[in-house]
Amino acid sequence: MDYVRHHVEGGTFEEQLDMLRRRATANYIIEQRGVILADVTHESLPDVVNQLFRDCVKDEGPTQPSLDDLANDVLRRLAFPKDHKLEPQVTYSIPIRGVSRDLRFDYRYVNGKITLIEKISLTDRPANVETRVNDLLFRFDHVSQAKKINHFVALFDVGNAGSTAPVEHHLKAIEEFSPTVNVRDEDAAETVGGYLGVVVK
Numbered sequence: 001m002d003y004v005r006h007h008v009e010g011g012t013f014e015e016q017l018d019m020l021r022r023r024a025t026a027n028y029i030i031e032q033r034g035v036i037l038a039d040v041t042h043e044s045l046p047d048v049v050n051q052l053f054r055d056c057v058k059d060e061g062p063t064q065p066s067l068d069d070l071a072n073d074v075l076r077r078l079a080f081p082k083d084h085k086l087e088p089q090v091t092y093s094i095p096i097r098g099v100s101r102d103l104r105f106d107y108r109y110v111n112g113k114i115t116l117i118e119k120i121s122l123t124d125r126p127a128n129v130e131t132r133v134n135d136l137l138f139r140f141d142h143v144s145q146a147k148k149i150n151h152f153v154a155l156f157d158v159g160n161a162g163s164t165a166p167v168e169h170h171l172k173a174i175e176e177f178s179p180t181v182n183v184r185d186e187d188a189a190e191t192v193g194g195y196l197g198v199v200v201k
Helices: 002-010 013-021 045-056 067-076 126-147 165-174 188-196
Strands: 086-096 099-110 114-121 151-157 180-182
Touching (some): 002 013, 067 114, 086 126, 114 126, 151 188
């Protein structure tokens, strides 16, 4: 509320809303939902906001599992050999035009060769999805060139009842570097295991 009050009183509220709407990587959507026509006192504002929330925000029901949850479930089903490690959150420092940049990946699996495993959500506004895909392609391309790593697996999600049709062009771009696996597929663990050379428990 302090943030909102600051910009309302400073006359910059609409400008801030426009800036927040344009953020391509945001995990929220801001839409104009209505106007309060009656006079509202500071004391009654919380009640008005609560009523607006009930009127404007749809109850989505039970929480759906996140991409992290689904990907972890897939990987937990694999019987990794004791002498082979699945390392989470690995970073490579890569020179890009003479400037060192840290490129992070969700997992690294080493079994004589290095395979980098990345999670990517394709359930969002098209601009956000395109930004995520471009970021993934950028990291795959640069780590491949700098570290000679050429084995990747991309774990993607299109939502509970989602279709891959709207994102097929993104999947094709990713598949220039990496096989793609839908984490909601029943045989996702078997598919990932096949790429990694690991059997399912």
